[in-house]
Amino acid sequence: MSVVENSQTDRILAVDDTRDNLILVQTILESEGYEIDLVSDGISALAKIAQSPPDLILLDVMMPGMDGYEVTRRIRNNPHLNYIPILLITAFHESSVVEGLDAGADDFIRKPFDTDELLARVRSLLRLKHSLDEQRKMARQREDFVSRLTHDLRTPLVAADRMLGLFEQETFCKISPEMKQAIAVMIRSNKNLMQMVNTLLEVYRFEAGKKTLNYESCNLPEIATEVVSELTPLADEKNISLKLDISQLDNSGENTAYVMGDALELRRVLHNLVGNAIKFTDTGGISIKIWENQHWVNVAVADTGYGIAPEDQATIFERFRQGRNKRSGSGLGLHLSSRIIEAHQGKIGLTSEVGRGSTFTIQLPKK
Incomplete structure (x- = not known):
């Protein structure tokens, strides 16, 4: 009776430099309804995987040229490959198993292997593959x-x-x-x-990777000035101050603090950070400070608001992570801001103390 558990035939890639071993594996697995591809070395295996990723890889550890450990590492380090379970076949002692698992393999079987054990391990790994594919x-x-x-x-x-x-x-x-x-x-x-x-x-x-950024030369002080001008009425309504500090820039900000980026997206980030600062500040004020060093243009948005609890700070940039404050929104604004800054090869961070306010910092590569 066939053990294939999904409607489409599973493809298995067997990699071994010994022809007799490949024929044995092929005979066992094809009799169970699997589709088998055979290659005899690591380089050929990587090329085959790149061309047509299989559902499972049976990989011999000891092969000339490139051993199974290195093949495993290269598969796991390939960002373009979805998860493929790897079953190592080894004739060696326990330390080789540890090395293989550390390299990224999922399971192992020792030579000479029992047919029923091989099939059970294959079924187990394919169930895992199907489950992850369905989740994805x-x-x-x-x-x-x-x-x-x-x-x-x-x-x-x-x-x-x-x-x-x-x-x-x-x-x-x-x-x-x-x-x-x-x-x-x-x-x-x-x-x-x-x-x-x-x-x-x-x-x-x-x-989804469908966001296109329009890169151009952006003057961060100019963008920040626009944001401050737009949000000042909100700060005035709450009787709190909103100030932009560019005093540490040469020429009062002219011809400095330029970055290559999408001006609209960077404006979105500043608008979100300053808007949040106003929302969570009832007394005192908000300051936006811009300065630069050798490689970075730095922006700090500091407020004197409620602050963020230490247990919330570690996850504040995750999607749908809402703060404990009753004014907290959907938990998307900071996540989006972090994605935008990351897309600009920058960094975003937070320091905060409950009752004393928060400071969000941004670092962007200088133009």
Whole structure:
């Protein structure tokens, strides 16, 4: 009876420099319904895997030229390959098993092997492969669904925003002050929802590798000045200060602090960091400081707000990681900011103390 557990025949690559061993493995596995490819050395195995990745690899440890350990390491270090289970075949003592497992192999079997044991180990590793493939497929489907959903949500949200704006302007008829106040609340709520949807859409574009950055020469002090100008009214409403400090730059910031990057995305990061600082600060103020050293342009956004608990700081940049503060949002803004900075070959970090405020720092390579 066939042991193949999925609707598609599993392909197994057997690698051994001894022809008789390959023929034996081929005979055993083909009789169970598996499709077998045979190669006799490590270089040929890597070429075969790159051309057509198998579902499982049976790999002899001792081969001339490139041994099974090195083949395993190269497979595991190839970022373009999905997970492929590797079953090492060895005739040696325990230390060779340890070395193989450390190199990235999943299991081992010693020569001369028992047929039933070989088939059991093959079935076990293929079950693991199928399970991981199914999880990866479900994750792709889930992300595709969310991406499509957020994209489709934008259309009615934009339409609602325009219609509410017309109501507020009394385009259709006169409205009472109470109604104007209610409409203003609806407009703010709708904008918050649209911002959340846009952020979620951008996150999934990054996750799917579909985000294209338009690199150009960017003046960070200029971008920061625009952000401060836009967000100052929010700070004024809370009676807190918002200041930009470029005093450590030569020529007061002119012809300095340039980076190669996407100006809109870098502006998004600064807008998010400063906006968050305003949200979580009730007294004191926020300062944005820009300076540079030999290789980096540095930005620090410091506030005198609530601060972030130590147990939350380690995961603050992870997707959907919300803070404990009741004002915390979706947990996407900081994750997106970190993805944007990473895409610019930069670094983002945090220092914070509960009750004393937080400082987010950004490092970007100088132009």
